[in-house]
Amino acid sequence: MTSELAFIAALRRMASHPGARGLDDDCAVVEFGGEAVVLTHDVMVAGVHYLPEQDPADVAWKLVASNMSDLAAKGAEPVGVLLGYMLGGDDARFLAGLEEALAHYGAPLLGGDTVSGNGAQALGLTAIGRATHRPVPSRAGAEPGDRLYITGPVGGAMMGLEALQSGLGADGEESLAYRRPQALLAEGQKLAPLVTAMMDVSDGLLLDAARIARASGVTLAIDSAAVPIAAPEARRADALRWGDDYQLLFTAPRDAALSVAAHPVGEVLLLGAAPLLLDGAAIDESAGLGFEHG
Amino acid sequence: MTSELAFIAALRRMASHPGARGLDDDCAVVEFGGEAVVLTHDVMVAGVHYLPEQDPADVAWKLVASNMSDLAAKGAEPVGVLLGYMLGGDDARFLAGLEEALAHYGAPLLGGDTVSGNGAQALGLTAIGRATHRPVPSRAGAEPGDRLYITGPVGGAMMGLEALQSGLGADGEESLAYRRPQALLAEGQKLAPLVTAMMDVSDGLLLDAARIARASGVTLAIDSAAVPIAAPEARRADALRWGDDYQLLFTAPRDAALSVAAHPVGEVLLLGAAPLLLDGAAIDESAGLGFEHG
Structure with a gap:
């Protein structure tokens, strides 16, 4: 998918902030008051990232888990999530799975947005975490001999x-x-x-x-x-x-x-x-x- | 839209964190190292929130501006944004508008996710801000006589x-x-x-x-x-x-x-x-x- 890669490359060039690692890295790290805040955002689309006929509770679980996993790779503890939810499927089942996953990971729902759909369902989740160790691990740092x-x-x-x-x-x-x-x-x-x-x-x-x-x-x-x-x-x-x-x-x-x-x-x-x-x-x-x- | 309102009400009940104000408020406020971090997430869907034939540069601008406006209402200064972008339209035009809007508001792109589409384009943006005054303004606080x-x-x-x-x-x-x-x-x-x-x-x-x-x-x-x-x-x-x-x-x-x-x-x-x-x-x-x- 060349166009996607070119798009991401262009976005990465835009991302001039020192905490920015581009859209193909998993997290951004931003300093607030001496703490390192870890931020990640994942989108899942029906038919692309999950089966349209899947149990929405499982879809919610996976949306949470994939973002929590990004935090895990930074050694971060969850602070909360923002949900971008497109109405359309079995919303009650989604909610049940979301609640279960957020309780499991100790990540409260902090806010977000709900919208009417107009095609395949798209779901976005932003996870916010607090780094537990500095420097925050990244992809760059592997040394010959490791x-x-x-x-x-x-x-x-x-x-x-x-x-x-x-x-x-x-x-x-x-x-x-x-x-x-x-x-x-x-x-x-x-x-x-x-x-x-x-x-x-x-x-x-x-x-x-x-x-x-x-x-x-x-x-x-x-x-x-x-x-x-x-x-x-x-x-x-x-x-x-x-x-x-x-x-x-x-x-x-x-x-x-x-x-x-x-x-x-x-x-x-x-x-x-x-x-x-x-x-x-x-x-x-x-x-x-x-x-x-x- | 009863189902949407019921869904939001259920989400709000889930949101037990003190910083959580439910999905129909504009922002969450989270404490980090003595600073108040303001977080907001908006989703826009083609055909619902913008005209499918609109210039993607204008769509990008509006996506940024609507999130920046949420920060403005909290008296926050922008720290950066995470983008959830569904490929599909004139991605280069979107990028041009995004770059222009982010430069205008001084909000660097920190990260995000790009996905393949599967229907109407859905775009999500998370904005992160830093409160400049405490307490952070909210909707609750109007006093008789004001x-x-x-x-x-x-x-x-x-x-x-x-x-x-x-x-x-x-x-x-x-x-x-x-x-x-x-x-x-x-x-x-x-x-x-x-x-x-x-x-x-x-x-x-x-x-x-x-x-x-x-x-x-x-x-x-x-x-x-x-x-x-x-x-x-x-x-x-x-x-x-x-x-x-x-x-x-x-x-x-x-x-x-x-x-x-x-x-x-x-x-x-x-x-x-x-x-x-x-x-x-x-x-x-x-x-x-x-x-x-x-």
Whole structure:
């Protein structure tokens, strides 16, 4: 989607504020009275980011979780959310899921806007958080010699979506990872003082790893067999490219005493010919590394 | 739109945070490190909040101005914005208008999200501001004996929209008030220490005055002839009910030395049978006071 990328690039050039990291980063960080306020905004569109026939309570959950996951990657604690809600579906079910998710994450609803729809439903959520550690972790900071870690398996959301699409898992465990992803807020706060770079894996491990590599000016060498997956072994390659799992991907010095269970999945190298090596080989990025969000 | 109102009422019940004022208030106010951070989020949908054929640069301007106006009513200075942008129209024109508006208001782009569309374009903007005066003005605070003021005329956006719809004013002065509304940030900051209640007139003078009355637990008595209008005299009644002018409506003690030009348009009375009197008579709210945002 060249036009989208060009648009984002133009927006990024506009974003001259020191806290601004452009629209393809997850969060902005702004200083207020000696505190670092972390801000993120995600939009989900029916038919693009969720199935139009999905339970609106699950959609609300995912909208909250995806924003909370952005806060988690900054080691931030939630302060609240603003909702941009387009009326149109089963609004009561949406509200039930929203209330459940906000209670789960301790993020009160602070305000927002409701509008009449005029087509596919679009939902926006702004999350506001308070950084618990300075400097606030970013994508830029991975140092050659660091290890690359992930907090847990990828591929679970992929399997969940497939269960849902097959009609088996609308309410069941099979689709839970897709329907009700968990944002790792506590883990992010524990990791923030230890990491050199961190982000959440929302668009696929390889794509998001390439983003860390580019932002940090390094090469990341990933050992594919070391990546924990929540999918059959035959689907390993897909699991590395699928999004929506919201694990934390981070780099830390080799001697860091991690306070959170995490899996070493690769090494940080001096920048080579490619930002990303998979099992020692540069991978063809033109084929796509993951889910380029539409 | 009962379902919308019921939905908002349910959201407001959820909003238990002290800074939360529900989704039909304009802003949330959150404390960070001794500073009051003001947050607002507005959504605009093609065909609902703007004409699908409008210049996207004007749409971007209005999206920014309507959020800046919410900050103005809190006496806040802009810190930045997050954009939720649905690709689909003339994205380059949108970008040009966005850049112009953000430069005009000194509000840098901090981040956001871009998504593929799937129907009518929906645009969301979150604005972040810093309160310049404590307590931060709200709708609740008008006291019997205060005067009601407005900073300037209403009805200009109505006339501008009609010019645009008639095909006369796509680029001209005639439609300027509708296409490029001005948020009164400097005025809001000067007024914040003086007012007892304040909001911006986005949905119509009468509707927004009724909101101040209800939030403050008073009756507002408006003298319709005293309201400045930017429309023919024959359209006075319409001008009082039309939105999008973004004037500031506020109450202040009779002896307040206002530092901003403003027109006295009414009085604050003890709560009577109706929250709003127009020329001494209670008005029939069931007929609609203004623009209930869809």
